[in-house]
Amino acid sequence: MTDTALPWWKAATAYQIYPRSFADSNGDGIGDIPGITARLDHLADLGVGFIWLSPVYRSPMADNGYDISDYRDIAPEFGTLADFDQMLAEAKARGIGVVMDLVVNHTSDEHAWFQSSRSDPEGPHGDWYVWRDAGPDGGVPNDLQSFFGGPAWTWDEGRGQYYLHLFDRKQPDLNWDTAEMRAAVYEMMAWWFDRGVAGFRMDVIDLIGKDVDRGITADGPTLHERLQEMHQAVLKGSDVVTVGEAWSATPQNALLYCGRDRGELSMVFQFEHVVAGWDPAHGKWTRKAIDLPTLKRVFGKWQEVCAEDGWNSLFWGNHDLPRAVSRYGDDSPKHRVASAKALATVLHLMKGTPYIYQGEEIGMTNARFTRIDQYRDVETLNFHRIQTGAGVTEADFIAGANANGRDNARTPMQWDDSANAGFTSGEPWIEVNANYTEINAAADRADPEGVFARYRALAKLRKESDLVVLGRYEAVSEDHPQVWAYTRRLDDARLAVIANLSSESVDYIAPENLAITGTGLFGPRTRIAAGETLSLAPWETVVIQG
Ligand code: TEU
Ligand code: CA
Secondary structure, three states: OOOOOOOHHHOOOEEEEOHHHOOOOOOOOOOOHHHHHHOHHHHHHHOOOEEEEOOOEEOOOOOOOOOOOEEEEEOOOOOOHHHHHHHHHHHHHOOOEEEEEEOOOEOOOOOHHHHHHHHOOOOOOOOOEOEEOOOOOOOOOOOOEOOOOOEOEEEEOOOOEEEEOOOOOOOOEEOOOOHHHHHHHHHHHHHHHHHOOOEEEEOOHHHOOOEHHHOEOOOOOOHHHHHHHHHHHHHOOOOOEEEEEOOOOOOOOHHHHHOOOOOOOOEEEOOHHHHOOOEOOOEOOOOOOOOHHHHHHHHHHHHHHOOOOOOEEEOOOOOOOOOHHHHOOOOOOOOHHHHHHHHHHHHHOOOOEEEEEOOHHHOOOOOOOOOHHHOOOHHHHHHHHHHHHOOOOHHHHHHHHHHHOHHHHOOOOOOOOOHHHHOOOOOOOOOOOHHHHOOOHHHHHOOOOOHHHHHHHHHHHHHHOHHHHHOEEEEEOOOOOOEEEEEEEEOOEEEEEEEEOOOOOEEEEOOHHHOEEOEEOOOOOOEEOOOOEEEEOOOOEEEEEO
């Protein structure tokens, strides 16, 4: 890169690790930190600049670590602080930063703060959580619902009050109106920075400004005030990266989080492309096909929002979402590899920081479970109970869970074709996908035309090319139902990206603004003439730098 003022994370490719499912070093069936350390070369080879590590803190694991009982310790099943420090050092030696998951909308109910809060209302932690008296009828204070189903309030016998939990009842919400609580969070963050972490991914950060009594949860009145306070307290002046998970982020409010003069975050995860693929009436538990023009318009709009200021994060999947190739591609044996590569290409050549979710780089697919007892996810199990109770058939529920349930992304990483995909020598905590003998890292990495090779090439390109990092995105033929085409432009340099995102061959007529002559990046073609018909094979990509 030529621009030395550019923050390091703008030219980096990120990689998310869900530790429970990545690599098990000791045969207990649960992925762990030494397992990650042993696999760092896979990531270094991929060209990853930083890892977003899903929570590894001490936790009773009601939500696989998103329920933290001690922010300054490691869950024993994941290892020790010494293991963590070693992983950090070995990652650093490979030029890879480690970004922690900051889960501070809520803690575990087993956190000492909550224990103290529930037993001693007048004590030092009495108002660190959101407590309310029962409503006039003796029931819940209001009708706020948990994201995991059912009321967001649970009665605490000892304190004689309800506490708020926007997620599971084992995840009580912290009270962000309490200054001492906020200070404790900032101190904890500083403690991790002192240990050498490269930044934080901030779990449901758009919920911390909530106004419970007015029923406002996301994007609440104090949200940006709190983020600015946090920035002043621990982020200011350092070169850490921060990415806020913000389901409520819109093109209208995005720059409030990541505008250059705001003093808040580096970027947010927005979910407009995810939600656009959900059924408006039934949410994610029903299947709905992806409509490419809508998808392109959503991404295009966000490219526009952050064209001059702010910064985008780019992702297809994470630990809460279905596998990219199953959701947006075609995971049949015939098209899986080509579609995974096409999806990687269109995403990673946009402007922003791309995030690879573990297994995506080898084209891993959804789980395809057939029985509810194969699922482990608290959200899936809760909604199974609620929906089948309300008359949804077992088969319909399983079909929905197989389309969008969170366990799709949580089956173990498929390393090779040995027993349990090389993930564990024991009994895995969740079933390994039966397709591991075909789909695994060893096999894919051995193939120069494989998925991994494409991801590696894309990460390398980003590291080396100002055009890929900074070029302006310009949409081309946005209404085309099968082809995603765009250009990037930086001064005189241009990049043309064309992908057939369908399983049929397409004759695509290149409009004038796509004409280019230059170097073909992933194929032999070096020129596109205005009005020329490109015969694109299913999921074929054409990328030309001119
Ligand atoms: O996810 C936030 C969140 O809202 C998801 O649970 C989402 O609503 C759901 O999967 C889609 O319907 C974050 C974490 O990423 C998730 O793993 C945690 O369970 C959750 O917060 C609570 O910490
Ligand atoms: Ca283990």
